[in-house]
Structure formats: C-alpha cells, structure tokens
Amino acid sequence: MLGNDYNGEHVEYKNFYNTTGTENGATMAQDIAEVFIQRANEIDTSGELARRFEYLWDAATDPKRPLMTQLRDALSIPVALLENIYTAISTKLVAGLATLLSHPPTALDQAQHRLTVDTLVTEGQKMLFVAHSQGNLFLNPAYDYAKTRLGTNSIAATHIAPASLTLRGPHLLADIDLVINGLRLFGWNSVPEINLVLPTSDTDPSGHTLFNTYLDASRPGRERVKQMAEQGLASLVTPNAAGSRGFFTTMLTWDGSGDVDLHTFEPGGAHVYFSHPGGQVGALDLDNTVANGPEHYYASCNTAQLQEGSYRFGINNYLGATGRTATVQVTFAQGGQPVTRELAVGAERATGGNHDPLPVLTVSVARDANGKFQATAH
Incomplete structure (x- = not known):
C-alpha cells in the first residue's frame, strides 16, 4: 500500500x-x-x-x-x-x-x-x-x-x-x-x-x-x-x-559478558573470524570482545564475488562466556523467514577453539533455473 x-x-x-x-x-x-x-x-x-x-x-x-x-x-x-x-x-x-x-x-x-x-x-x-x-x-x-x-x-x-x-x-x-x-x-x-x-x-x-x-x-x-x-x-x-548489508547476513549475540566469536567457512576455503575478518566472498565487520555482541558477517551481493556452495557457521567461547546462551540468526536479501538458532556457548576454549568452533548452521547458495542466486539455511 x-x-x-x-x-x-x-x-x-x-x-x-x-x-x-x-x-x-x-x-x-x-x-x-x-x-x-x-x-x-x-x-x-x-x-x-x-x-x-x-x-x-x-x-x-x-x-x-x-x-x-x-x-x-x-x-x-x-x-x-x-x-x-x-x-x-x-x-x-x-x-x-x-x-x-x-x-x-x-x-x-x-x-x-x-x-x-x-x-x-x-x-x-x-x-x-x-x-x-x-x-x-x-x-x-x-x-x-x-x-x-x-x-x-x-x-x-x-x-x-x-x-x-x-x-x-x-x-x-x-x-x-x-x-x-x-x-x-x-x-x-x-x-x-x-x-x-x-x-x-x-x-x-x-x-x-x-x-x-x-x-x-x-x-x-x-x-x-x-x-x-x-x-x-x-x-x-x-x-x-556499523555494518554492511549482504546477499545474506549472519548475526551472533549472547546473553551477558564474555567474548564469543563468530566463525565462517566460505565455499572457497576462506576462514573468516576476528584474526582474518576479510574473506573471498564476505567479511566479519563487527567483532565484540566484551559482552552481548553483536558479531556480524555479510556475504557480498556482487554476483561476480558470490560463491556457490556451503557457508558453514560456528561459534567459539573465546574468553569468559561459560554458561552463556548464544543466538545466531541468518537473514536473506531475497526475503523469507530468518533462520534462528540458540545454543549454549560451551566451555572456554581460547585459541584452541578457533579451528573447530561449535557448529551452528550452514547456508547453501546455488543458482536457480534462471541463473539467479538463492540462499537457504539448514
């Protein structure tokens, strides 16, 4: 209207x-x-x-x-x-x-x-x-x-x-x-x-x-x-x-103090997190190290940069967040219902959790019959 x-x-x-x-x-x-x-x-x-x-x-x-x-x-x-x-x-x-x-x-x-x-x-x-x-x-x-x-x-x-x-x-x-x-x-x-x-x-x-x-x-x-x-x-x-919009975006928050990190594994092999915030497709443009979040990853809307395949997301209780609950949500530029997951952050793992963070969800990007990119989360 x-x-x-x-x-x-x-x-x-x-x-x-x-x-x-x-x-x-x-x-x-x-x-x-x-x-x-x-x-x-x-x-x-x-x-x-x-x-x-x-x-x-x-x-x-x-x-x-x-x-x-x-x-x-x-x-x-x-x-x-x-x-x-x-x-x-x-x-x-x-x-x-x-x-x-x-x-x-x-x-x-x-x-x-x-x-x-x-x-x-x-x-x-x-x-x-x-x-x-x-x-x-x-x-x-x-x-x-x-x-x-x-x-x-x-x-x-x-x-x-x-x-x-x-x-x-x-x-x-x-x-x-x-x-x-x-x-x-x-x-x-x-x-x-x-x-x-x-x-x-x-x-x-x-x-x-x-x-x-x-x-x-x-x-x-x-x-x-x-x-x-x-x-x-x-x-x-x-x-x-404070952050950029993307073809899809993933947001992490948690319910209190501590440092919880969002990790993204892009289809081309890039591992995006606080030490390497820029990936081949997107970037981590918000990194919170104190409390509550948010941490924010976006995938580029540029079709020449966007990759088909699976984007895997995980979290790591880097410091002081034991007992906290994390919430991760994926939203899509194409519209549709956001996908939200809640989970315990687990034990503090510091740098030891950087390479095998707790898995949360996966976003799959593929072209439809008309060659248009579509994203789904599971």
Missing part, C-alpha cells in the same frame, strides 16, 4: 515471524478450528460443513473470497446460521487474546525479533513497525528493544486493532471490531479507545480482520492506516550503519 519508495528512499518489507500457543501446546489456530468444527456440527448435522473448516484459512489469506462468501456458495445455509459461526470464532479469538495478554508470547520469538532488530540497526536501517491484533503484543517489546539500540529517532509504530494494553504510536480501533472490543468483557478495560466508525459488512461480520475490515478499500479505515504509516515514515531519521 505504501509502495517501494518513500521520499526518494527505498522501502523494504520484513515480517517478524512468531508462533503463539497455549500452555498445553495447542495453538490459537487449532482452538479456532475446533470451535468451527463444533459449531458447524451443531448447524449441519450431516458433518459436511465441519469437514470444510479449511474455508476459515482461505478467508484469512484470500480477501477476494472471504469466509462468509465461500460458505454461502458452497453450502445452502442461511446467513443467520453462518453468522453464528462467526460469533463463536470471535468469542474464541477474544478468549485467546486474553490468554496471550496474561501469558506473554514465547521468549524464543522475542529473542528472534531482537536479533532481527540488531541486524537492521547494524545495517543503518530506520524502522516502522506495523502490527494488527495479537501482533501488537510482539510489536511493543521489539519496539522497546530497538529504542535501547538507537541513539536517534529512527523507529516508529502503527497499531491496528491493538490487543495490547499499551501503545508505542498511533492506533486505529473500529467501533464494529467485536474481537478487540470483546476483550473488555474479560476484564481488559485498558483496551485502547475506539477512534474509527465503520459501516458493517457481511464480508467480515467480526469487524476485526486486517484485509476485509481495516484495509477494505470501500471503507475509510484503509486511508487512515496509510496516513498513520506515512506519518511514521516522515518522522524517522536514518541511523549510522
């Missing part, structure tokens, strides 16, 4: 992936699926509707074919009965969000987000966080962490249908949003105020979904979201870059 350029600067889009679930291991999505099946069996005793709960996922991913339309087309069920399913699903969503507010998202998700922030800060990127619904529960800690890493006004936030109790920027909450406003029934009286009046639509009776409600081109929410986002972009100042 914002395009690829803003005021002459390139805009990139990055997802902060997360996995949320209840304490017993079931995800909220599974809970909603169960609600759908149970409610469908009450409405359609033949069981046919219950077997088609995949329409729920289609509704979440295809705004041109919303759930209500698909159900109406596929089965001869009165609209009033279909709305009963929506009511049940909305109730379950509210309960799930209330649970998330009581039991914050996993530490691993937040550690992954912090490392993504570290990478963006290191590479001199200014950031606008945009979140919808439960995503706001992840936005706040990521935003707060980024503020500790930046000395400039280089981060802003836009909240859409926020389930969070606190905000880091302007928000939008519709009067017809049954899910977020329903949180008040669970005692969450600090849900942000309603500041958007929307007409109802049978494409999304819940009044909550991102695409079918807040970004619906026929209603005013879309333009309001765009205005908030553009105001956020206009407020940002570009921070100084």
